[in-house]
Amino acid sequence: MKAINRRQAFALGGGFVMLTLMPMAADAEVTGDAAKWIEKFTGGKQAAKGKISLDLPEIAENGNTVPLSINIESPMTADSYVKDVMILADGNPNAGVATLSFTPLSGKAEASIRIRLATTQNVVAIAKMSDGSLFMEQKTVKVTIGGCGG
Amino acid sequence: MADKPRIKLPKEAAKGEVIQIKTLVSHVMESGQRKDAQGKAIPRKIINKFACEFNGKPVFSCALEPAISANPYIQFDARIDEAGTFKFSWTDDDGTVITAEEKIALKA
Numbered sequence: 001m002k003a004i005n006r007r008q009a010f011a012l013g014g015g016f017v018m019l020t021l022m023p024m025a026a027d028a029e030v031t032g033d034a035a036k037w038i039e040k041f042t043g044g045k046q047a048a049k050g051k052i053s054l055d056l057p058e059i060a061e062n063g064n065t066v067p068l069s070i071n072i073e074s075p076m077t078a079d080s081y082v083k084d085v086m087i088l089a090d091g092n093p094n095a096g097v098a099t100l101s102f103t104p105l106s107g108k109a110e111a112s113i114r115i116r117l118a119t120t121q122n123v124v125a126i127a128k129m130s131d132g133s134l135f136m137e138q139k140t141v142k143v144t145i146g147g148c149g150g
Numbered sequence: 151m152a153d154k155p156r157i158k159l160p161k162e163a164a165k166g167e168v169i170q171i172k173t174l175v176s177h178v179m180e181s182g183q184r185k186d187a188q189g190k191a192i193p194r195k196i197i198n199k200f201a202c203e204f205n206g207k208p209v210f211s212c213a214l215e216p217a218i219s220a221n222p223y224i225q226f227d228a229r230i231d232e233a234g235t236f237k238f239s240w241t242d243d244d245g246t247v248i249t250a251e252e253k254i255a256l257k258a
Contacts, residue, residue, distance in 0.1 A: 065219040066219075076229075089217055094216060094217065097215055097218065098212050099213040100210070100212040100226075101208075101212060101213075102226075103209055105204060105209045105228060106210050106226065107169075107228055110226065111212075112223070113223065114223050116181070117217075
């Protein structure tokens with residue numbers, strides 16, 4: 001809830017600049033390694049927008065541990081549920097972050113983990129539903145101190 | 151490293167209730183990308199899989215990559231239809247498995 005309020009406040013404050021930049025950010029191409037992961041996960045099918053709410057800080061001071069929460073709209077019944085959710089970070093040396101597998105027994109398609117981000121980049125989540133449909137969401141996180149060591 | 155995983159969930163739930171489960175296990179999650187003082191790569195050692203079962207049925211699982219922070223924290227939900235036992239397992243790259251169990255009762 002807090003994040004949404006902050007985002008709204010930011011959108012209001014940022015005004016025109018944000019309005020013009022937002023559509024570009026949302027449509028940004030996923031680059032390099034991440035595209036291969038997506039291809040493997042989706043089998044080349046196009047993922048639709050929506051259903052997923054991905055919660056990440058806009059600015060992560062420490063890339064070693066960035067909290068990530070995901071929530072996907074679904075009744076989570078035996079007939080209709082979220083099966084797998086792949087999370088990718090397109091600027092990491094290895095784009096894969098995690099693949100979450102839910103079942104109807106999960107009750108809600110909701111999870112939180114803590115991830116490492118090497119640099120400022122896009123975090124992408126793709127959900128595969130039990131009927132095979134795909135949904136995708138992405139968010140840019142600014143990272144002050146990278147979290148992949150070295 | 152042999153620390154017991156920490157798991158937080160309610161002791162009892164109403165039938166059909168969706169509860170939240172929080173887990174934390176101590177692990178270095180060495181990514182394999184770091185180098186030691188001599189410039190040699192430190193070999194990768196991470197928990198690559200986490201799974202949760204309830205009365206033998208899968209509830210939630212995830213495959214983890216090196217991009218997961220040290221001491222992986224995983225939070226998820228579960229729907230409780232009956233009393234029973236949750237089984238949790240964390241699988242290490244070297245094949246060792248850390249396991250834990252938690253019981254939950256139905257609210258009278």
